Amino acid sequence: MSEQTKFVEIRHAQKSFGSLEVLKDISLNVERGQIVGIIGSSGSGKSTLLRAINDLSPLTGGEIWLEGVQVNKTLPHRQYETHINAMRQQVGMVFQHFNLFPHMTARENVTMAPKLLKGLSQADADKLAEEQLDKVGMLERIDYYPSQLSGGQKQRVAIARALAMKPKLMLFDEATSALDPELVEEVNLVMKKLAEEHMTMIIVTHEMDFAASVCDRVLFMDQGVVVEEGPPEVLFKNPTQTRTREFLRKHLEGAN
Amino acid sequence: MDLELMLKVYPFFLEAAWVTVLLSVLTAILGLTCGTLGAAARLSRFAYLRFLGAAYVSVFRGTPALIQLFILYFGGPQIGIQLDAFEAGVIGLGINAGAYMTETIRGAIIAVDRGQREAARTLGLSSWQATYKVILPQAARLMVRPLGVNLNMLIKATALVAAIAVVELTYTAQRYIGSTYKPFEMFLLAGILYMIIIYVTGRGVAWLDRKVQIT
Numbered sequence: 239m240s241e242q243t244k245f246v247e248i249r250h251a252q253k254s255f256g257s258l259e260v261l262k263d264i265s266l267n268v269e270r271g272q273i274v275g276i277i278g279s280s281g282s283g284k285s286t287l288l289r290a291i292n293d294l295s296p297l298t299g300g301e302i303w304l305e306g307v308q309v310n311k312t313l314p315h316r317q318y319e320t321h322i323n324a325m326r327q328q329v330g331m332v333f334q335h336f337n338l339f340p341h342m343t344a345r346e347n348v349t350m351a352p353k354l355l356k357g358l359s360q361a362d363a364d365k366l367a368e369e370q371l372d373k374v375g376m377l378e379r380i381d382y383y384p385s386q387l388s389g390g391q392k393q394r395v396a397i398a399r400a401l402a403m404k405p406k407l408m409l410f411d412e413a414t415s416a417l418d419p420e421l422v423e424e425v426n427l428v429m430k431k432l433a434e435e436h437m438t439m440i441i442v443t444h445e446m447d448f449a450a451s452v453c454d455r456v457l458f459m460d461q462g463v464v465v466e467e468g469p470p471e472v473l474f475k476n477p478t479q480t481r482t483r484e485f486l487r488k489h490l491e492g493a494n
Numbered sequence: 495m496d497l498e499l500m501l502k503v504y505p506f507f508l509e510a511a512w513v514t515v516l517l518s519v520l521t522a523i524l525g526l527t528c529g530t531l532g533a534a535a536r537l538s539r540f541a542y543l544r545f546l547g548a549a550y551v552s553v554f555r556g557t558p559a560l561i562q563l564f565i566l567y568f569g570g571p572q573i574g575i576q577l578d579a580f581e582a583g584v585i586g587l588g589i590n591a592g593a594y595m596t597e598t599i600r601g602a603i604i605a606v607d608r609g610q611r612e613a614a615r616t617l618g619l620s621s622w623q624a625t626y627k628v629i630l631p632q633a634a635r636l637m638v639r640p641l642g643v644n645l646n647m648l649i650k651a652t653a654l655v656a657a658i659a660v661v662e663l664t665y666t667a668q669r670y671i672g673s674t675y676k677p678f679e680m681f682l683l684a685g686i687l688y689m690i691i692i693y694v695t696g697r698g699v700a701w702l703d704r705k706v707q708i709t
């Protein structure tokens with residue numbers, strides 16, 4: 239590792255579900271502190287790519303590296319489990335449908351993993367929960383159950399839950415797609431705050447304005463390939479590929 | 495209808511009802527144990543365990559419980575298994591109930607949204623940690639009602655052990671018919687007592703179901 243280690247490196251990612259090839263030889267690097275947006279129509283492979291990064295949806299070819307460590311290593315089952323659990327602790331993930339644990343309060347959602355995996359005392363865990371929930375503006379609801387929260391509030395708790403593990407990298411898979419329009423902004427604000435703190439993020443989104451305002455780079459995916467990528471001002475204003483233009487045109491039409 | 499006779503034999507039926515209750519409780523405990531192991535096997539990542547679990551379920555749900563009891567009680571001694579009637583009743587019915595409970599428990603576990611396991615694994619929890627911290631607490635809530643149905647069936651199935659002469663409610667009714675020649679009254683009395691047992695159990699299950707629901 240004499241050459242400078244890349245932060246996130248995706249090498250020739252390939253993924254098939256049976257005969258359906260969903261990712262076709264995707265290579266991509268993300269530097270520390272960078273915010274990368276992924277856009278593309280439904281079914282283009284965005285979620286699959288994101289879920290490959292923490293091996294939730296294992297690749298059928300290619301490699302994922304995080305800070306010089308290969309994530310999707312081939313190891314005997316037990317060793318792989320130990321390895322992947324350690325890797326996943328460093329990568330936070332936020333889902334479209336929140337996936338909060340419904341039998342736990344916001345506090346318990348946030349503290350469960352740190353207590354279990356890092357051996358935090360109850361006092362330290364409580365402090366952590368307060369800190370993280372305060373950051374997403376949910377401190378007042380710390381002892382509420384998910385069923386007592388709105389969609390936007392749930393997603394903010396889910397972000398706090400991910401942040402409580404102190405990840406190096408955050409993955410967002412359409413974090414606001416399941417929300418009523420009026421609840422989108424509160425979640426976007428939390429993500430913007432993370433951006434200001436230089437959290438490294440990969441954000442799959444349908445919101446072009448949001449992507450344009452927070453991302454350093456935006457990738458347009460179609461049918462399992464990255465068709466085009468670049469800084470948002472270039473990709474959105476002057477796309478070079480026909481497919482990108484088509485997508486953006488349709489998307490902007492749809493938005494109005 | 496001979497009410498006087500019913501009142502006279504009632505204490506003996508009540509005693510027999512307690513045998514039915516004891517039989518039900520022991521059968522339920524064994525059934526839950528087998529059901530838990532069966533469900534774990536059916537959901538295992540090892541194919542041979544999944545096969546064993548599936549075979550258990552199809553064999554014990556695919557044959558009459560009465561035949562299973564007869565094989566165990568009458569056929570057992572031939573292959574070196576000596577059990578008294580009560581033991582054979584509990585073991586036979588318990589293993590039978592376990593096959594049904596296997597499917598109930600498995601059903602509740604797979605009914606938990608798969609995003610729950612994904613969220614837990616994403617945080618770095620191991621498969622087992624995700625199971626006991628996230629999946630099982632939710633599955634437990636989902637399985638109370640269907641296990642209540644299994645329990646209801648199991649209590650009624652204890653009547654089968656009359657066929658191997660365990661002195662429980664049904665057997666007691668048959669015995670008193672032999673001396674009184676009043677099958678209507680005797681079976682009615684037994685039926686009433688079964689209904690009480692099942693009613694009380696049903697209320698217990700409903701109470702538990704309310705208690706475990708998330709606020």
Ligand SMILES: Nc1ncnc2c1ncn2[C@@H]1O[C@H](COP(=O)(O)OP(=O)(O)O)[C@@H](O)[C@H]1O
Nearest residue numbers: 255258260278279280281282283284285286287
């Ligand atoms: N578990 C799966 N089994 C089979 N096909 C899948 C599975 N997950 C995703 N796919 C398919 O892979 C393609 C890409 O899906 P996905 O990555 O979810 O797209 P996106 O997030 O861009 O909408 C789709 O055609 C989808 O149907």
Ligand SMILES: [Mg+2]
Nearest residue numbers: 284285286412
């Ligand atoms: Mg998707």
